Amino acid sequence: MIKSYKLRRGLANTFIYILLAVLGIIWVSPLAYLVIQSFNTGKEQIPQTLLPMAYGFDNYIALFTNIGSLNFPRWYLNTFVVACFSCVISTISVLMVAYAFSRLRFKSRKKFINVGMILGMFPGFMTMIAIYYLLKAMGLTQTLVALVICYSAGAGLGFQISKGFFDTIPRALDEAATIDGANKNQIFWKIILPMSKPIVVYTVLTSFIGPWTDFILAKIIMGDARDNYTVAIGLQQMVSLEFKTRYFKQFLSGSVLVAVPVTILFLKMQSYYVEGVTAGGVKG
């Protein structure tokens, strides 16, 4: 047994730091590989060395200029448009649902909340085939509108965290506003929303990221309409059997670019995000 407290602490810390460093390296290395190799301008199509022999922006340039049937700029724009629309629609609907459940008292309110919880438990891909046939019946398959509908239509079910946040805002404010003559709608827009920045930001973030990362639903809906693909399906197409040998490095640079808008949004709203998650969790 080591007597010296200092030595003991030192040893323990060394051990912990080594462990953390190893874990950190394991965690970061795929990302580092992705970013570094995306600047690989070597002649070989699939990188053969751990570090590239030559660096440059060729892959990024090719991604936007060398357009065959794999049209990355188009996919990027598609995803951005879908993300913006579904972000706006689902943010508004989530907040409205949460407000209604938090502030209004109506018959079977508890039951609705429970039903919402239970529906939320079902995994999303369970209904995908049904969604596909419904969309087909409406003639909406292979369109971006279909994606916006799918991403935002059920968003209201994710009201729990926002409701938790609204519950923490004192009711006295509502009452004061009511005395001044505001109706429920005005209270929502003019009193509650300005006080709920963190939770608005949180909702915006989650609903904006959705379309960038969703693969299965988009794949089912889009089928062979390559011009309407989102980046997730498009990038997968780049490493499919048919294209892997020619597009691998462009796939890497494409993956880096996908992270850009999400990262920017995240950095801008980071401080609110943490606040939103923790604040929403205070009261259930």
Place this chain on the structure above:
Amino acid sequence: MKKIVALVLAAMMIVAVFASCGNSGETTSSGSADSGSTASSAESGTGFNVDVADFGEEKGATLKVWGPDAYVKLLKKQCDAFTKKFPDKGIKINVVAQGEDTAATNMLSDADAAADVFGFASDQLSRLVSAGVIAPVATKYAEAITASNLEAAVSASTLQNPKTKEDTLYAFPETGNGYYLVYDKSVVSDKDAGSLEAILADCKKAGKKFIMDAGNGYYSCVFAFTGGLKIDGLEDDGLTQKFNDYDEKQVVATLKAFSKLMHDYSGTFTSLDVANIASGFVSTGKKKSVCGAGIDGNWNSTPDQEALGDNFGATKLPTIEVNGKAQQMISMYGYKMIGVNNASKYPRTAQILAYYLSSEECQTQRCAELGWSPTNNTVVESDVAKKNVAISALVAQSEFSVAQVNIAQTFWDPMGNLGNKLIAEDTNPDKYDFTKLFKDTVSNIKDE
């Protein structure tokens, strides 16, 4: 508010009901229409000759055609040429890029939204037929196709009709698809390329790799096929693989010979994805090429040629010495075919287009512009095909091959495992029980 919501919901349901009715109605009507096109005389010869009467009453047809990305540009040109041949029919063709490897999956997921005419790889044929999504070739074209294409290609496109139990031609042959030996002429001489032992020795001397995807069933079946194993269709259940009467001792001896070479030349004989071959051939300034030779598919012939330039060599697979005798390596050889969607709204026009795309004219264009190996007898004998090194290699290899048709789903993984075991570092070829390995592989494929 409630009223409005109720109205909207009701309207949506009505739209949905009507729309789905319309779709299903169309599918059934087109399905029956297509089998009727058996009348009048068949044109002979390999040229594309179609009676205008074949179109029946179809006019203003709009067809969707699937082709792989590399072929899309030429396919558009060919489709334009096709519409110009029948100007008064007002045909519109929409070419959509769709890989052949996933064609069947996409056809099966929703045939209504899929292409009318589509290219696919031959091993998907049985799936397409048993699901009933592919229309049989109309009888009058079937005769012409049978007469003008390589026998092996035609038999690969023929399957038993699940209902009538008759052998039926289901697809129009498009091109041959397989793998062969590619080598860097500065490493392996043309003479040495005939024998695996010499190739490996040359590669080792030059410090380069010999790359073969030995853990992938598509390539590793070479080990068993070279020993005399052959595929002999499926059992009546349509799922279980049948094999020929092979000589087990010979197969085991061959496996041992392969394994021994892999271990004698460990570090040279490398099991990697085929994509690494073209990349490995590249040498830039400081970095020298790492690959000397490999077993690669014809779809990679362009990158291979670009990487090696004048040093590009391609030929049939080499021989391997088994018990002192040189044995030719036997490969898996598949085809790409053109199919017609059974749910097509314009089945006759679709059939004629598919027929045109597999004609001598189109095959020659594909051969000249894309380097696709032809299946049409006349094109196979033409100068265009004979001058292309990669195509010649593929055609030469096709004589030593097992056709990639009627292969059970359970075939690939056990075969890949066999390859992995042969090359595994802890396998000692002098002591390892190859008989057991082979017996296990066969019984796993048969799913016993």
